[in-house]
Amino acid sequence: MSSSVPSSILGPVGVRGMTVLDRNKFLRTVQVPVIKVKGDGLSKTSQLCKALYLKLENFKPVQESGSDDEFKKHIHLNPEKITQWLDIEEKNRLAMIDLGINENNFCFKEVQLGYDNWTSNNIFKAVLPENEDIVSSFSQIGHIIHLNLRDHLLQYRPLIGQVLLDKIKTCRTVVNKSNIIDNTYRNFSMEVIAGDEDFLVTVKENKCIFQFDFSKVYWNSRLAMEHERILSFMKPNDVLFDVFCGVGPFSLPAAKVGCKVYANDLNPDSYKWLNHNASKNKLKGQLQTYNLDGKDFICNNLKDFIIKCCNGTDGVKVHVTMNLPAMAVEFLKYFRGLMKNEELIDKFKCEITVYVYCFVGEDPFNAAKMLVSKNLDCDMTPYIVDVFNVRKVSPKKDMMRVTFNLTKDILFDTIQSENGEPPVKKLCIEDS
Structure with a gap:
């Protein structure tokens, strides 16, 4: 039960600036x-x-x-x-x-x-610097509380960690991470500030169980609703190509509802836990997993699938998720002209929807549209079906999702570039 009483009346007093927790001083x-x-x-x-x-x-x-x-x-x-x-x-x-x-x-x-008698929030308000941001939100991944502390709070790390350990009964480990996520494997440096140095966690989401080493893979509990939204667009027998799948928060629930899933991640640890989780959830028969660069996955695996569809497979609904917001838009160029050298344009019968995520600053909806158009080197306005604000990462940074139809115009490169030049040569054979 949380306190509804302001600290000026009943909250802790005389503890401002405490950096090492002394519980007796709260009496x-x-x-x-x-x-x-x-x-x-x-x-x-x-x-x-x-x-x-x-x-x-x-x-x-x-x-x-x-x-x-x-x-x-x-x-x-x-x-x-x-x-x-x-x-x-x-x-x-x-x-x-x-x-x-x-x-x-x-x-x-x-x-x-x-x-x-006080919540962690009451204690932080009494201890941490006045008129500054305090620890107002955090993520919990299994038994781990995950913080991203501002510089003015770093000296209070031991106290903050111990208070959260005391107050959140399901917590055994508190970590603080740096702001910078490695763009290759999407993991970040972290410091254990309280509790056990145990990063192996178990999380339940969308009727699936996920196990992984949180120090080596990417997981964001704040994306649970977005995973569920995308899942709602998928029907049994649809196909999912998950380009940056991580440990499977899109892939495994999609497989569970009856989709055929092709899941890929460059991080070998993500690939390891993806396969582990597929087995744990008894979904191995519904997934094919890959440990490839996103470019290779698009230019080889997705392309091969489209060719098969053109050569006889009945038209299917294909979903392509690209949840690597720091750089996923840079991979969009590989869709442009993917099928250009194939004599299959009259046989193309796939319905392909791409969900690409990005970080943007001011005017997020227009900025997200412009990013997609820029990286595909054409005006994507006719093809975009939705621009969605997934979450606010910081006051000047939003995570956006742009949903667009990947049509034969793009795949066979029959559209003009934004500069009015004729279609460029197929980009999949170029260096990334």
Whole structure:
């Protein structure tokens, strides 16, 4: 139960600037308004006072008095809301009087509060620098709490880690990561600031179980809803080409709903855990997995599939996910002219939808569209079906998803470049 009481009234005091956690320094005694009631009148009185309860961690608003008088139950009220009997709403006071409860039953009581009574947020507000950002959000991946601390909070790392370890019962490890994700394997440097140095986690998402070493692969719990959105676009017997699949948050749920999945990731650790998770979820028969560069996966595996479709396979619905927002748009050029040298344009019968992710700054919707057009070297406006803001990464950085149709015009390169020049030579044979 979280505290609804401001720190100025009941929060920790005298701990500003603490860098090493000292739980004893959070002890304080406060005056709390109390209504004393008899046991048989507790239920009805409680209903009249419930909105006024003192709500703190590990604190029961209704307690035994420990005295020998007849008013053995004490209802503790929030001193921010109630400072006298008359602060209680009149209709509720009158209803209590009808129950035999009046101003004589109202008093103040000394209550000792301590570290266990406050949430991590209450503690951070009391300890960390005023008028600066504090630890207001974090991700939890299995037993790991994952932070991205600003520079002004780095000296408080041991305290922040220990508080989160204490307050979040499912947490055994707290890590702080750098802002920079390695663009090759999408993992980042991290520091254990509290708890066990144990990075092997288990996560459940979209009816699948994922296991992986969080220090070696990419996983972002904030993308769970986006994974679910893309899954909602897929039907049994559709085909998914997951170009930067990681440990499988798109691929495995798609396989589970009956899609045929081709999943690829360059990171050998992601590839290892992708296969592990496919086996664990009994989905190996629905997936083909690859440990390739995205360019090779597009120019060879996707191309081969399209050729097969053109040469006799019934037209299918193909989804292509490209969740590498730092650089996925750079791989779009390999779609342009992918089939140019194949004499199959009249046989093309695939319906292909691409979901590409990118990071942009100002004017995110237009910026995302422009990025896609720039990297395909043509005006993609006629082909784009949706631009979606997935999440705000920072005040000046958004993660966007651009959904577009990959048509024969693009694949066989029958469209003009943005500069009006004739179609360029097939890009898949060039160096990336």
